[in-house]
Amino acid sequence: MNTLIDYKNGIYAFDAGYVRPLLAAIHLIESDGRVAFVDTANFEVMPQALAALAARGLGPEAVDYVILTHIHLDHAGGAGVMMQAFPNAKLVVHPRGARHMIEPTKLMAGVEGVYGRERALRMYGKLIPISAERIIEAHDNTVVKLGSRELLCIDSPGHARHHIAIVDRQTGGIFTGDTFGISYRELDVDGRPLIFPSSTPIQFDPDEMRASIERMLAFNPEAVYLTHFSRLAPPAELGRKVLRLLDQYVAIALAAGEDEDKTASIRDGLTRLLLTEAHAHGCRLSDEEILEIWHLDLELNAQGLAFWLDAQEAD
Numbered sequence: 001m002n003t004l005i006d007y008k009n010g011i012y013a014f015d016a017g018y019v020r021p022l023l024a025a026i027h028l029i030e031s032d033g034r035v036a037f038v039d040t041a042n043f044e045v046m047p048q049a050l051a052a053l054a055a056r057g058l059g060p061e062a063v064d065y066v067i068l069t070h071i072h073l074d075h076a077g078g079a080g081v082m083m084q085a086f087p088n089a090k091l092v093v094h095p096r097g098a099r100h101m102i103e104p105t106k107l108m109a110g111v112e113g114v115y116g117r118e119r120a121l122r123m124y125g126k127l128i129p130i131s132a133e134r135i136i137e138a139h140d141n142t143v144v145k146l147g148s149r150e151l152l153c154i155d156s157p158g159h160a161r162h163h164i165a166i167v168d169r170q171t172g173g174i175f176t177g178d179t180f181g182i183s184y185r186e187l188d189v190d191g192r193p194l195i196f197p198s199s200t201p202i203q204f205d206p207d208e209m210r211a212s213i214e215r216m217l218a219f220n221p222e223a224v225y226l227t228h229f230s231r232l233a234p235p236a237e238l239g240r241k242v243l244r245l246l247d248q249y250v251a252i253a254l255a256a257g258e259d260e261d262k263t264a265s266i267r268d269g270l271t272r273l274l275l276t277e278a279h280a281h282g283c284r285l286s287d288e289e290i291l292e293i294w295h296l297d298l299e300l301n302a303q304g305l306a307f308w309l310d311a312q313e314a315d
Contacts, residue, residue: 016041031147069177080128158209
C-alpha cells in the first residue's frame, strides 16, 4: 500500500512495505510546513518516505525530526538512510538507544542472534551510523517543537527499556510504538480492531508495560497510533483489552515454567489464545490465514516471555 493515509489533523501514515503489506506503518506529522517522521522500518524505506513528502508538496529539507519509539530494527532500521537523505533532521531517541544509533555494531549483532546473519542482512542491510551531534536524547518529558506543534516524549518501557511514546499536544494522539500493542487491519471486523500485547525479546516486563499503558491512558488520548498498524480510536477500551491479555500472557508463561521447551509451550499457548480471541471477535479469516499473519509475532512473543520467565526464575 503506497497511499498516504490522511487523518485530517496533520497526521499521516503510509505502509513501509516492510516484509508484507500492512505490517509496519510510518507516521508523518506536519506543522507549518515542517515534518517529523515517527519510526522508519528498514533500509528500503526511502522511496515511500520521499513519496509521502512529495504528496504533501514538500521536499527532504522540510524534515526536522526522525523520531524512534525504540531501536528494534523494524522501527529503527531505516534511521541511517533517512538521516542521510534529510539534511536538516535531528534523530530523537531514548537515551538508552542513542549509543546504538551512533555505533550500531552491537545492535546488528543482537538482531543476527534472533534471525541469523543471512536473514538479518537481507531484512536490514548494513546499518548506517548517525553522528552524535545530530541526536536528541529524549529523556522522560522531553518536548520537541515542530512548527506550532509540541511533541512530548515520555518513557514507556515494558516492550523494551529504550522505548518512548510521543504525545502530540495539538491533537491529543499518542504514537505508541509497540508498548500499547499491535493490531493488524486484516483482522478488523466491521471496523472493530483486534489488539494484542507485544512481548518480543529481550526486555519484556509485564509490570512496566502495564504502568506505561496506564500512563498513556491517563492522558485521555483521542487516538493511539501504533507502528503495527496505525490509528486506533477510541483507545480506552482497547487499553483495557491489552491489559487483560497481558495477564493471560503472564499466566501462559508461568504455566510453562516446568516444561522442557518453554518457548514451544508458550508459543502453543499464545496460538490458542490468539485463535480464541479471533473467533470471539468474529474474525472471518480461517485459522490458517490468521496464523500466517501472526506467525512471526507468535514466535517472537514466545521468545520474549520465555526470556522474562527465565529472568524471574533466576532472581
